[in-house]
Amino acid sequence: MSKAMQKPNIILTGFMGTGKTTIGKRLAKELSYNFIDTDVMIEKRAGRTIQKIFEELGESAFRKMESAVVSEIAGMQGQVIATGGRLMLDPGNAAALSQTGMVFCLVATAEEIFERVSKDNQNVRPLLAGEDPMARIVNLLEQRKDGYGRFSQIETSLKTPDEIVNILLARFQIKFRSTIAHKRQ
């Protein structure tokens, strides 16, 4: 991370349904940081939902859009950034964002992920659509295990969003005590 950095970013990664978007919003409020969700940025730029982007343009077009958004964000500070579940597994994306702040990987069991995404009607995950979403989750988790394992992890399955936010705040403040303030201080 650059020495000149005044307000380091917090970047959230992890599998679909681990809570990046939910936790990111709350954390940004606590720190009075701006909140960015890369999926929302992509939807705005593409003028269609993630589901439609996958259907109409394909996954590889979506991955290019993710990298384009990373180029935009990499120059910013003071952001809590909820990334799409695979964005930080791309080495170029990870290199560009990691140097802007601290990366945390949210983790949950396959069962908990299944429960959460099944109930989440507002946000369709095209990669989990189809016959057997639980099998897709298990399979993709296995494929991505080593990638996520490179980041500092927080288990979320049995925790409330508030508990997770508090853990993140504590870890972030230990590292950047002098550069941040948040509402509870």
Ligand SMILES: Nc1ncnc2c1ncn2[C@@H]1O[C@H](COP(=O)(O)OP(=O)(O)O)[C@@H](O)[C@H]1O
């Ligand atoms: N700690 C948690 N406990 C219970 N439900 C959660 C938790 N975190 C997130 N959720 C729920 O799980 C779903 C997916 O969360 P979301 O923040 O969209 O995950 P992601 O951005 O990682 O895909 C949402 O319906 C959200 O309300």
Ligand SMILES: O=C(O)C1=C[C@@H](OP(=O)(O)O)[C@@H](O)[C@H](O)C1
């Ligand atoms: O893990 C993935 O490949 C994806 C995760 C999704 O975001 P969330 O992790 O916020 O669900 C979204 O970017 C897209 O459906 C692909």
Ligand SMILES: [Mg+2]
């Ligand atoms: Mg999300």
